[in-house]
Amino acid sequence: MVADPQQVLPGTPLPHSTAQVGHSFTSASRSADIRPDPLTVGEMKRMRGADLKKRFRWDEFLSEIIITVVAFVSLAAIVGIFVFVFREAMPIFLVPSIDATVAAPPEAQETYGNEQIGDAARRVSGSDRSRTAEGSGSEGESTLANFLGTTWAPVSMDPRYGIIPLVVGSIKVTLLAVCIAGPVAILAALFTSSFAPRWSKEILKPAIEILAGFPSVVIGFFALVVLATLLQDLFGYKFRLNAFLGGVAMSLAVIPIIFTVAEDALAAVPKFMTEASLALGATKWQTALFVKLPAATPGVFAALLLGFGRAFGETMIVLMATGNAAMLSFNMLEPVRTMSATIGAEMAEVVFGDTHYNVLFMLGAILFLFTFVLNAVAEVFIRQRLLKRFRGG
Amino acid sequence: MSLRKKLLGTSVVTLSALAAFLIITVVILVMGTIIVGGKDAFTWEFLTSAPREGMTEGGIFPAIVGTALLVVIMSIVGVPIGTITAVYLSEYASSRSILARSIRFAVNTLAGVPAIVFGLFGLGFFVQFVGSGMDKVLTDSTDLRWAQPNILWASLTMALLTLPVVIVSVEEAIKTVPAELRAASLALGATKWQTIVKIVIPNSITGILTGAILAVSRGAGEVAPILFTGAAYFLPHLPGSLSDQFMELGYHVYIMSTQSTNVDATRGIQYATTLVLLLLTFLLNFSAIFLRSRLRARQIT
Numbered sequence: 293m294v295a296d297p298q299q300v301l302p303g304t305p306l307p308h309s310t311a312q313v314g315h316s317f318t319s320a321s322r323s324a325d326i327r328p329d330p331l332t333v334g335e336m337k338r339m340r341g342a343d344l345k346k347r348f349r350w351d352e353f354l355s356e357i358i359i360t361v362v363a364f365v366s367l368a369a370i371v372g373i374f375v376f377v378f379r380e381a382m383p384i385f386l387v388p389s390i391d392a393t394v395a396a397p398p399e400a401q402e403t404y405g406n407e408q409i410g411d412a413a414r415r416v417s418g419s420d421r422s423r424t425a426e427g428s429g430s431e432g433e434s435t436l437a438n439f440l441g442t443t444w445a446p447v448s449m450d451p452r453y454g455i456i457p458l459v460v461g462s463i464k465v466t467l468l469a470v471c472i473a474g475p476v477a478i479l480a481a482l483f484t485s486s487f488a489p490r491w492s493k494e495i496l497k498p499a500i501e502i503l504a505g506f507p508s509v510v511i512g513f514f515a516l517v518v519l520a521t522l523l524q525d526l527f528g529y530k531f532r533l534n535a536f537l538g539g540v541a542m543s544l545a546v547i548p549i550i551f552t553v554a555e556d557a558l559a560a561v562p563k564f565m566t567e568a569s570l571a572l573g574a575t576k577w578q579t580a581l582f583v584k585l586p587a588a589t590p591g592v593f594a595a596l597l598l599g600f601g602r603a604f605g606e607t608m609i610v611l612m613a614t615g616n617a618a619m620l621s622f623n624m625l626e627p628v629r630t631m632s633a634t635i636g637a638e639m640a641e642v643v644f645g646d647t648h649y650n651v652l653f654m655l656g657a658i659l660f661l662f663t664f665v666l667n668a669v670a671e672v673f674i675r676q677r678l679l680k681r682f683r684g685g
Numbered sequence: 686m687s688l689r690k691k692l693l694g695t696s697v698v699t700l701s702a703l704a705a706f707l708i709i710t711v712v713i714l715v716m717g718t719i720i721v722g723g724k725d726a727f728t729w730e731f732l733t734s735a736p737r738e739g740m741t742e743g744g745i746f747p748a749i750v751g752t753a754l755l756v757v758i759m760s761i762v763g764v765p766i767g768t769i770t771a772v773y774l775s776e777y778a779s780s781r782s783i784l785a786r787s788i789r790f791a792v793n794t795l796a797g798v799p800a801i802v803f804g805l806f807g808l809g810f811f812v813q814f815v816g817s818g819m820d821k822v823l824t825d826s827t828d829l830r831w832a833q834p835n836i837l838w839a840s841l842t843m844a845l846l847t848l849p850v851v852i853v854s855v856e857e858a859i860k861t862v863p864a865e866l867r868a869a870s871l872a873l874g875a876t877k878w879q880t881i882v883k884i885v886i887p888n889s890i891t892g893i894l895t896g897a898i899l900a901v902s903r904g905a906g907e908v909a910p911i912l913f914t915g916a917a918y919f920l921p922h923l924p925g926s927l928s929d930q931f932m933e934l935g936y937h938v939y940i941m942s943t944q945s946t947n948v949d950a951t952r953g954i955q956y957a958t959t960l961v962l963l964l965l966t967f968l969l970n971f972s973a974i975f976l977r978s979r980l981r982a983r984q985i986t
Binding site: 349351352355356358359360362363364365366367369370372373376377379380475476477479480482483484486487488492495496498499500501502503505506507508509510511512513514516517518544547551575577578580581598601602604605606607608611612632635636639640644652653656659660663664666667668671 | 693694697698700701702703704705707708709711712715716718719722765766769770772773774777778784787788790791792793794795797798799800801802803804805806808809810813814845848849852876877878881902905906907908909912913935936938939942943952955956959962963966967970974
């Protein structure tokens with residue numbers, strides 16, 4: 293609004309012209325408070341029309357469109373992963389019988405593995421031979437039934453794509469990794485959030501960051517070269533590379549993720565809870581154990597789930613440290629082959645479009661679905677419960 | 686307080702301190718063994734020469750170049766996409782809209798997808814789908830040019846893998862740009878797009894840089910996605926075009942320690958290659974942590 297001339301003291305000069313002031317003095321004293329110059333109103337209206345109304349701008353419009361489209365890349369990627377991994381995996385449900393005639397040369401069997409497998413590899417190829425001899429009459433069997441079998445021997449005269457040993461292998465290594473990493477990481481998180489003096493926090497936090505930054509191939513290499521010998525000397529078991537070693541090595545990769553999420557959850561426990569507990573006379577450790585930890589349980593559970601998902605999909609560590617023998621066994625000290633390691637080791641050598649190729653994609657699809665569900669549960673369900681709990685819902 | 690309770694308390698504190706100590710020890714142990722094992726072979730000549738004698742001697746120069754090319758192409762693609770997604774999420778989308786929520790969910794999911802599944806996607810989508818499509822359109826002959834693993838497909842796969850890292854980092858930085866700055870810009874008559882380009886992006890450049898560095902560190906360390914989208918066992922030449930395969934540090938460590946003809950004889954090379962990889966990711970991560978701490982300091986003041 294233009295300044296009302298009546299409110300201006302007579303002696304003060306207005307920023308406009310003095311003639312206007314003289315004019316308004318005579319007329320404005322009788323009429324309404326606001327009676328601006330008609331010309332000024334017209335100018336104002338024109339100015340309003342020019343500046344205050346939202347004008348359509350091509351650059352604004354285009355930039356918004358482009359930004360929105362680019363933002364959809366992540367969404368498209370998830371959908372794309374889903375579609376393309378399943379697309380390549382689909383034929384195993386469609387083709388009625390396995391193509392026994394397309395069998396890759398048998399010497400490809402263990403080329404990707406490690407020399408150290410020794411007995412295990414020989415045992416597996418031995419069992420292959422015996423099974424091939426007895427199972428030659430099973431050509432009419434459906435791919436799906438083959439897929440759910442208990443023998444994984446894709447490169448033989450009568451290829452077997454039973455994924456059960458691989459699933460069991462993945463679960464063995466993953467469970468062990470979470471069983472080791474879980475307690476260590478959660479206790480360490482409890483330490484940093486409750487007991488740790490400042491200086492020790494400043495060592496532990498960077499240590500965790502470094503551990504999280506280790507490429508998995510470095511951990512795999514460490515496990516293969518150093519840890520394998522160390523653990524074998526310590527426990528004196530038969531196979532140098534086995535599920536136990538894989539689990540121990542994997543726990544190194546899982547500790548940072550469990551620690552970070554669990555520590556976040558513990559730090560998010562409201563201060564009034566801990567302070568009320570301390571005020572009632574509870575000690576520091578009682579508060580940590582009986583107030584903080586229970587309050588942060590959903591978060592800690594989410595941490596374990598995320599750790600499980602990470603370990604289940606991890607490839608390089610298991611590829612290097614577990615011995616890669618696909619045998620169905622529940623013994624932790626025997627070599628094992630996981631789903632991820634199978635994809636990593638065999639995908640480079642398969643014929644595109646072959647049943648073996650499709651089955652490897654199916655393994656990938658299972659990995660994807662499994663981690664997807666785990667993450668979704670950890671992300672949506674538990675975080676919401678955590679929030680509700682802290683807000684008193 | 687009873688003795689039993691005291692005992693419980695002491696054991697809780699001791700155990701948790703032990704767990705923290707164990708983690709620190711393991712980190713030092715891993716780094717120590719790799720430094721000790723690799724320091725003898727870690728020479729200038731090792732870094733700048735190609736493998737010789739069937740990879741039992743010589744250096745890792747092609748692997749270093751391959752890794753550098755991989756992360757550069759990856760960043761050129763991934764960092765702008767990640768930044769723009771972060772801008773969309775924080776500036777354009779209302780946090781309650783279904784679109785924004787589903788994009789956020791996709792980013793979180795993408796961060797949890799196993800690396801090997803990215804590799805499968807790279808093979809199924811880039812190599813098999815886009816690559817053979819390009820071959821059909823671009824070339825008349827039947828020989829494969831794009832429909833096979835190469836450095837472009839590996840880099841694009843890696844760009845997708847590292848996308849969440851960039852997005853999270855940039856979004857965090859954009860949040861630290863004060864609302865007053867934005868309001869001042871808008872009040873002066875700048876449009877939304879002008880405000881984003883002139884105010885929001887320049888003020889969150891640290892975050893973009895942090896995201897890029899973290900992405901590079903992650904990309905340099907991951908091996909699973911490139912196992913069958915472009916990495917090669919051994920190449921006599923450096924990659925000359927986007928449709929060439931390449932050698933890579935992490936992949937080199939993997940094949941040298943599991944598949945080379947004489948694993949024990951090349952132990953020194955394996956250690957030194959691992960050391961190079963470790964130093965690389967270590968330096969990258971620490972510069973990212975440093976940048977981020979500066980960013981957080983600004984957030985507080």
